[in-house]
Amino acid sequence: AQTVTQSQPEMSVQEAETVTLSCTYDTSESDYYLFWYKQPPSRQMILVIRQEAYKQQNATENRFSVNFQKAAKSFSLKISDSQLGDAAMYFCAYRSHNSGGSNYKLTFGKGTLLTVNP
Amino acid sequence: GAGVSQSPSNKVTEKGKDVELRCDPISGHTALYWYRQSLGQGLEFLIYFQGNSAPDKSGLPSDRFSAERTGGSVSTLTIQRTQQEDSAVYLCASSLVGGGAGPTQYFGPGTRLTVL
Numbered sequence A: 001a002q003t004v005t006q007s008q009p010e011m012s013v014q015e016a017e018t019v020t021l022s023c024t025y026d027t028s029e030s031d032y033y034l035f036w037y038k039q040p041p042s043r044q045m046i047l048v049i050r051q052e053a054y055k056q057q058n059a060t061e062n063r064f065s066v067n068f069q070k071a072a073k074s075f076s077l078k079i080s081d082s083q084l085g086d087a088a089m090y091f092c093a094y095r096s097h098n099s100g101g102s103n104y105k106l107t108f109g110k111g112t113l114l115t116v117n118p
Numbered sequence B: 001g002a003g004v005s006q007s008p009s010n011k012v013t014e015k016g017k018d019v020e021l022r023c024d025p026i027s028g029h030t031a032l033y034w035y036r037q038s039l040g041q042g043l044e045f046l047i048y049f050q051g052n053s054a055p056d057k058s059g060l061p062s063d064r065f066s067a068e069r070t071g072g073s074v075s076t077l078t079i080q081r082t083q084q085e086d087s088a089v090y091l092c093a094s095s096l097v098g099g100g101a102g103p104t105q106y107f108g109p110g111t112r113l114t115v116l
Helices: none
Strands: A003-005 A010-014 A019-021 A024-026 A032-039 A046-052 A064-069 A074-079 A088-096 A112-117 B005-007 B010-013 B019-024 B031-038 B042-050 B065-069 B075-079 B088-095 B111-115
Touching: A003 A088, A010 A019, A019 A112, A024 A074, A032 A064, A032 A074, A046 A064, A046 A074, A074 A088, B005 B088, B010 B019, B019 B088, B019 B111, B031 B075, B042 B065, B042 B075, B075 B088
Parallel strands: A010 A112, B010 B111
Antiparallel strands: A003 A024, A019 A074, A032 A046, A032 A088, A064 A074, A088 A112, B005 B019, B019 B075, B031 B042, B031 B088, B065 B075, B088 B111
16 A cells, blocks of 8 residues: 655745745656645645656646656745735645545545744 | 535534435446544545445444435434544545546535534
8 A cells, every 4th residue: 555754744934935845745657646735724625736657747837846866756845926815724635546436535635734934 | 527526514413313314426427435524533544436336345433324325325423322523524536446546535624514
């Protein structure tokens, strides 16, 4: 079974600064997907960024980018120019590329609570 | 377009009562998932529906939990004889199946269930 570990329960960053959230995972599969989701107090889980394991290039979405190290099974999220609206719980998630049944489920880490200080 | 919707937003019930939670997925999404988010257990997969196929119920914690999906769209999660440990936020997600954007799951706002 796959596991996802987020070792930082809480992080804080000054507005306009850069912060990196860590995520490691364990899997025996060679092809899979990795995601970062953001959950503000409204509870709505919002997709931040997605990475396909077969792609060597790191995914980027505006101020958000990842550092995907497949051999190390590491998938960190970098937020540049942090904004007050970035404050939320951030979850790292894994999904198998295999088809069928619970292979489609997301396996989540415990989350990192990000505070942005003005 | 409209996202995933869930109702009710909040539900307070007494121990032993049955509750029904509803999820309306994004139009055209054939896959639907239920997850539970609790302080102690984090985010846990409950059940997965794909089209008209038999659902994958491998994440349901007990036989008090059941779910159905009517007409390949709206889903209802039912918890019978609720217990205090059922208190959690129940999240629904939907996705296309297949390549491209298929694997990305889009979540609803959740239902917060409180069992007194």
